[in-house]
Amino acid sequence: MTSVDEPARSGARTRDAARTRAEILDVATREFARAGYDGARVDEIAARTRTTKRMIYYYFGGKERLFTAVLERAYGVIREAEQRLDVDHLDPVAAIRRLAELTFDHHEEHPDFIRLVSIENIHEAEHIASSETLARMGSPTLDVIRRILAEGRRSGLFTADADAVDLHAMISSFCFFRVANRHTFGALFGRDLVDPARRAHYRTMLGDMVIAYLTAERAQD
Amino acid sequence: MTSVDEPARSGARTRDAARTRAEILDVATREFARAGYDGARVDEIAARTRTTKRMIYYYFGGKERLFTAVLERAYGVIREAEQRLDVDHLDPVAAIRRLAELTFDHHEEHPDFIRLVSIENIHEAEHIASSETLARMGSPTLDVIRRILAEGRRSGLFTADADAVDLHAMISSFCFFRVANRHTFGALFGRDLVDPARRAHYRTMLGDMVIAYLTAERAQD
DNA sequence: TGACTAACGTACTGGTTCGTACATTAGTCG
DNA sequence: CGACTAATGTACGAACCAGTACGTTAGTCA
Numbered sequence: 462m463t464s465v466d467e468p469a470r471s472g473a474r475t476r477d478a479a480r481t482r483a484e485i486l487d488v489a490t491r492e493f494a495r496a497g498y499d500g501a502r503v504d505e506i507a508a509r510t511r512t513t514k515r516m517i518y519y520y521f522g523g524k525e526r527l528f529t530a531v532l533e534r535a536y537g538v539i540r541e542a543e544q545r546l547d548v549d550h551l552d553p554v555a556a557i558r559r560l561a562e563l564t565f566d567h568h569e570e571h572p573d574f575i576r577l578v579s580i581e582n583i584h585e586a587e588h589i590a591s592s593e594t595l596a597r598m599g600s601p602t603l604d605v606i607r608r609i610l611a612e613g614r615r616s617g618l619f620t621a622d623a624d625a626v627d628l629h630a631m632i633s634s635f636c637f638f639r640v641a642n643r644h645t646f647g648a649l650f651g652r653d654l655v656d657p658a659r660r661a662h663y664r665t666m667l668g669d670m671v672i673a674y675l676t677a678e679r680a681q682d
Numbered sequence: 683m684t685s686v687d688e689p690a691r692s693g694a695r696t697r698d699a700a701r702t703r704a705e706i707l708d709v710a711t712r713e714f715a716r717a718g719y720d721g722a723r724v725d726e727i728a729a730r731t732r733t734t735k736r737m738i739y740y741y742f743g744g745k746e747r748l749f750t751a752v753l754e755r756a757y758g759v760i761r762e763a764e765q766r767l768d769v770d771h772l773d774p775v776a777a778i779r780r781l782a783e784l785t786f787d788h789h790e791e792h793p794d795f796i797r798l799v800s801i802e803n804i805h806e807a808e809h810i811a812s813s814e815t816l817a818r819m820g821s822p823t824l825d826v827i828r829r830i831l832a833e834g835r836r837s838g839l840f841t842a843d844a845d846a847v848d849l850h851a852m853i854s855s856f857c858f859f860r861v862a863n864r865h866t867f868g869a870l871f872g873r874d875l876v877d878p879a880r881r882a883h884y885r886t887m888l889g890d891m892v893i894a895y896l897t898a899e900r901a902q903d
Numbered sequence: 904t905g906a907c908t909a910a911c912g913t914a915c916t917g918g919t920t921c922g923t924a925c926a927t928t929a930g931t932c933g
Numbered sequence: 934c935g936a937c938t939a940a941t942g943t944a945c946g947a948a949c950c951a952g953t954a955c956g957t958t959a960g961t962c963a
Contacts, residue, residue: 518953583721639855
């Protein structure tokens, strides 16, 4: 999540539309992630920016559309990270592991993003549905997974029945749950899934799980 | 989720504390699951029961404590299902599969429960933390998993490095994500994870994944 | 440099929503 | 059967909160 520049030359208030917009988005991301859509307060967002509530309506047109803009930017960040990934030089096993680790790392580093996705699901993805930006934004990862799976199957390493979208769901499940549900899981089972001391363990476990699934022999359905 | 009895003998309004309480809980479960904690409306819950808002405060003392009561009952339902499970007669591989399928089925059949857990995580499990009922309520599943893993290791079927809590997290991840994130996942990747036509596929995939992980050979850490 | 517009601020409103004060009735037990 | 209490209903208030009407200033370009 790109953050806003410094106070813009020594105290003197300057007009800067881009900066104001970005600052509102930054603060709104935190506020929506903190309290959910209905729990978030437009006044609170305004108070934490150097501008006023009026500007939120001026630039975004309302709470609903502000939330949509927040989502668009948050998804944009992970899409960028995915596009930067290069696994063409790796063998299929290492490539899948690398890809899974990218998701693992991104989710861990962006808990606000995870919370926003949870919130958006409570609202049945209505904001995504109404966003052209998000509709157009495909997933580079899916193409990468497809290429790796094809190569893995060709070389006889992977079983034939794995689907790219399913595999993406499998990887995301583990990474998402660990961050999204750490509070209830911790409270009920007494284990902090995001404890730094166990980070490497879970990162390895994820790769082991995916590779085991892809390389296991099993009856075809 | 046990539902409330029929209109209580032919129209005539009778006083029945247990029934009123249960009816409020039923309706509140739906309302909180529908809209989240802050999105839920106490007036709306009252309107959908045969009693009034006054009763909600009379029995539960407030919105916050009503939500806690809703959580307690929802968790109680899955704990009951877990306790009914009997896998002692199965071999370790079949037993783990059966256990995973129980979670899979329960999550699919109780989307409201999944939503409540998501909502509770947004609120950082504060209601669970304040509930003695939930604190006392351990997880029977964990004991079952421990027994199966021990048996699996002893017979040489399973690798030594699998932990019961981790395995529970792995199974829950997949089952939870599929239901909780179906909206955003569907909107972004064009696949409905809860499509009945794919139900058997994902149910098998879950078992395959877990068994593959448990039976794979890998370097010890 | 003056006019024009994008960017910004203040103050307010109308509706909503949690919670409660007050009044009432059904069941029960001595 | 009369008194007592658990259970229930009505009406209202006070705070909150999304959104806006109205007014002002900074930058820019002819």
